[in-house]
Amino acid sequence: MGKLVEGVWHDVWYDTKSSDGRFIREDAGFRDWIDNRPDAKFSPEAGRYHLYVSLACPWAHRTLIFRELKQLQDIIDVTIVCPDMLHDGWKFGIPEPLFGHTKLHQIYTQAKPDYSGRVTVPVLWDKKLQTIVSNESSEIIRMFNRAFNELTDNHVDYYPDALRNVIDEWNDYIYPNINNGVYRCGFATTQEAYEEAYESLFEALDKVDAHLAHNRYLAGSSITEADWRLFTTLIRFDSVYVGHFKCNKKRIADYPNLNGYLKELYQVPGVKETTDFYHIKRHYYFSHTSINPTQVVPVGPELDLKSPHGRDNF
Template sequence: MPEPTQGKYVEPEFERDTDYIEDRITRDGEQWPVQPGRYRLVVARACPWANRAIIVRRLLGLEGAISMGICGPTHDADSWTFDLDPEGLDPVLGIPRIKDAYLARFPDYPKGITVPAIVDVPSGEVVTNDFPQITLDLSGEWTELHREGAPQLYPEHLRAEIDEVNKRVYTEVNNGVYRCGFAGTQESYDAAYERLFTALDWLEERLATQRYLVGDTITEADVRLFTTLARFDAVYHGHFKCNRSKLTEMPVLWAYARDLFQTPGFGDTTDFVQIKSHYYEVHRDINPTGVVPAGPDLSGWGTAHGRESLGGRPFGDGTPPGPPPEGERVSPGNNPHVGDDGLISL
């Protein structure tokens, strides 16, 4: 199944398949050079790994340089589909499912059909689904196409520290919630649960005295942590049995998450309805009935967080992005804090 198709159900514990298509789009690339309008970023708002790419593309102002196709929140065992689009076809690629772009390049592609993926529009072939590298390359290789005032999400002088933090956040938190949710034995679940909350306690301590994970501005590290935190109470606490504490019961992380949520590019890319639809409807081995819970109450995401007292500047010397393009806005019905202009309204 494509999500968590980056992984598979393995006894006694969940293992994520990290064998991705490692091609890169680079400024001096021969096969895949950076070119405005050539590529399409295919995402699903429900997927935390894809949500990272949505955020980074928006923060950097790359909407005009790389178009975005949005799959629906649910899928079958075969692939993510473009069921949100008229006639169920992506309007640029003309395909009903992202699997078609994978097979156009690799007719016998044996691995998971995952998002995010970048597709070469002229050929209709997938270029890469290497989600950690995609966002780094959007920051480092697409710089000539960044908007004026785009933030430095992966500044060279902080890269070693960002990489170190990202490694622990990925293994213990981003992937840790899946390790809990797909544990095949009590023993493996107990171990995963302990690792997850040990890491969350570390983050509580780290963020108690600094506004952002690394340095005094938003970086790639904050993007990667945010997409897990945004899904924590809505999905991971109950569906994945990560239930020692809700996010709202971890005061530092809850304030940190609200700070980011209220920052342009973060909350306005968060679709709670699609998030819940995906996890509860697709993971029938965990939730056999497919019933989607009505909660949690989302009103708290708009409350004051007080993180300004720690200093820091969200965009450094840059500026926040403007409103998202009309066709890419999250429906206010799917996130009650989104206004008619697509931005967070508190």
């Protein structure tokens, strides 16, 4: 995991020394928006946008799920990076289709030659204006949720007006403690920082599990954005975070309500097709050599995701 400094690539890991061993995630550098306003810089058009993702990354996985659920496959095309992220950062197995670049950081400098910051996925590219619209996953999924409704037959709203407050409350709680919490455990470089993240992670998982004992989904009786944002962490938990990131107090399989909830979301039509456990395990165990210097990728665990989820009775 490297970064660009004024357009020049540097192979540098996160600086945890200046934060007492704590991992601090950098904010996204591109934060524009696609909408339907007449004067919008980025308007919804079929074939205009290209999505760069990793199948391993939970943040990118969110966007693939929304692209699938909102039936945007023929409207927004996609390029997938290799699972291995080493000294050159994210790379393409074959040159990507728009410019023939072989490294993701070249897409960033294509948009902004003097860009400084981490090079992350997802990236939403505008082929018309030749620039990056956004590399913030939480905002990309909201664009996918509503901006392209007039171009598809799918108007399911995963961020409905009536539930926005409760969705936002769950997002604000789950992001630091669970979504980013597993990284705060795995990338911590002091015992104190690790244990601090570990405690908040499992306190949050316990809270969500208790909530799901009486609620089918986070915001009530329908699936919302908050569920999909949590799902992409949960689906990686037992395969990667338990061992690789030392999040080993419990597996998701050990939580009676979270386990069934995870199965139900995985079994939503189209979601399984966005989930690639080879990429997931290969990326984390092979790329993070400071954590796993042998680069040996575990064969297991065996996951039971296709059996009845038992959530129908809510």
